Amino acid sequence: xxxxxxxxxxxxAILWGVAYPISEHLVKNGISPASLMFIYTLFSMPVxxxxxxxxxGLHDSFKSIMGSQTLPLWLVIMIASYMTANLMVxxxxxxxxxxxxxxxxxxxxxxxxxxxxxIFQSIQINLATLLGGFLIIIGATIVYNFS
Numbered sequence: 001x002x003x004x005x006x007x008x009x010x011x012x013a014i015l016w017g018v019a020y021p022i023s024e025h026l027v028k029n030g031i032s033p034a035s036l037m038f039i040y041t042l043f044s045m046p047v048x049x050x051x052x053x054x055x056x057g058l059h060d061s062f063k064s065i066m067g068s069q070t071l072p073l074w075l076v077i078m079i080a081s082y083m084t085a086n087l088m089v090x091x092x093x094x095x096x097x098x099x100x101x102x103x104x105x106x107x108x109x110x111x112x113x114x115x116x117x118x119i120f121q122s123i124q125i126n127l128a129t130l131l132g133g134f135l136i137i138i139g140a141t142i143v144y145n146f147s
Contacts, residue, residue, distance in 0.1 A: 016102070023090060024098035033090035037083070103143040107136050 027033055052058040065071045092101040110133050116122045125133075 020093065020098035020102050024093045027090060027094040033087055033094055036090055037087050040086075100143060100147055104140055107140050109133065110136060 023036060026036055031039075049058075052061070065075060089101055089105055092105070109129075113125050113129065113133065116124050
């Protein structure tokens with residue numbers, strides 16, 4: 001039986017696969033990357049707010065944030081990282097194309113493992129993930145050098 005997390009991960013990959021070429025079309029037709037992010041935020045904020053409210057946990061999440069010495073800082077760092085990363089990928093798409101930008105961006109799992117260790121001393125690498133990371137590096141190198 002397929003695990004639920006895998007379905008969500010594959011679903012996310014499929015939707016990113018839809019979103020990237022459309023975002024390329026948008027930025028290549030006069031919508032700046034920053035404007036794209038702004039418009040995305042305008043539409044996504046009420047949707048996420050409603051989902052968080054309906055699914056529950058919004059009150060408890062704010063309670064956890066406000067009751068912690070460190071969670072507010074981690075939240076700010078995470079938000080800044082996501083915002084900057086999304087803007088950078090839109091700029092990359094605008095400068096080159098969605099396919100190449102997404103192949104290079106797909107190296108992010110390597111950085112995830114590095115930062116999970118550096119920040120939280122969490123070792124999330126085993127032989128399979130090490131091999132996968134090696135293949136990601138090879139793939140990104142091939143895409144960059146032969147495109």
